Amino acid sequence: MRIGCIGGRAWLVTAEGQGVDIAAASGGTLPGDPQALYEKWDDVCAWARDVPADSYAPVDPATFELPVPRPRQVFAIGANYRAHAAEAGVEPPEQPVIFTKFPSCLTGPNDAVAIRHARVDWEVELVVVMGREARDIRAADAWDHVAGLSVGQDISERSIQRLGPMPQFSMAKSLPGFGPVGPVVVTPDEFDDPDDLGLGCAVNGVTMQQSRTGDFIFSVGALVEYISHLMPMYPGDLIFTGTPEGVGATRKPPIFLKPGDVLTTWVDGIGTLTNPITEEQSQ
Incomplete structure (x- = not known):
């Protein structure tokens, strides 16, 4: 599993250049804030296993932002x-x-x-x-x-x-x-x-x-x-x-x-x- 940040939101992405907005694709059950995602990591891993292949769309690597924007330490x-x-x-x-x-x-x-x-x-x-x-x-x-x-x-x-x-x-x-x-x-x-x-x-x-x-x-x-x-x-x-x-x-x-x-x-x-x-x- 690969996690990126685009437009301040967490995305599930692939090595082949495809991606899906996590909050949108999960119906809001998972956070769009990439930092908050790590607080629900077990839920993220469970959800990611069942994402339909047709949910993904091409993403531009040049749009990737800091994937962990506010760590405590x-x-x-x-x-x-x-x-x-x-x-x-x-x-x-x-x-x-x-x-x-x-x-x-x-x-x-x-x-x-x-x-x-x-x-x-x-x-x-x-x-x-x-x-x-x-x-x-x-x-x-x-x-x-x-x-x-x-x-x-x-x-x-x-x-x-x-x-x-x-x-x-x-x-x-x-x-x-x-x-x-x-x-x-x-x-x-x-x-x-x-x-x-x-x-x-x-x-x-x-x-x-x-x-x-x-x-x-x-x-x-x-x-x-x-x-x-x-x-x-x-x-x-x-x-x-x-x-x-x-x-x-x-x-x-x-x-x-x-x-x-x-x-x-x-x-x-x-x-x-x-x-x-x-x-x-x-x-």
Whole structure:
């Protein structure tokens, strides 16, 4: 099952470019608000199994919007790929390194990202969308609490990140537009192995990152177990699961995003984000 957002409303969509408005097709028994959909996730899954084939109509991928627009919590994981930890010169962590991206930074899969700083970096990430409340969940049961997976960018301003005596992860990674997510949310059963997905990103058509989530230090199950033993997670919450090697800051010389660039980001089996980089206009 694939969930998208078009015109501020939740849609059930197919990989072949067909879709149906969920609230309309369900006769109003399910919400049109894409965020509210995750509060009724079991009902959504049950309904989607019986949608008639003739209910679907073509949809334009360029119309997809942020599929999870108002999560209560957005967790993010640092140094979660072995190769990325190596390029950053750090030892693989013994427990997940967790920070937060402020929900206000989230934006859609086709939206422009306006920047005004000189050291803005890319970080392709697999994003986990929770479908059920999770408290003290074992890793073996974690996927039962996941609604689906999406594509994300943890865009980062490296100068802000390194201000002061301690890293400023949350602030540097939460400027407006620094959290593109989409184009859809795909349920785990759509993948042969949701723990080993190919992902990558390109700037102006040049591939900068390309890896597989099989290089995770902490799997999705391990992350859900660790976080849910510290605090509850709620339907519609997000986990940005970390980025692989190939970020701009570790290149020699470093490379950063600039106005006029186009940042393209993908995860196999989910889809692609296409975010033009523009110059932020002064107020």
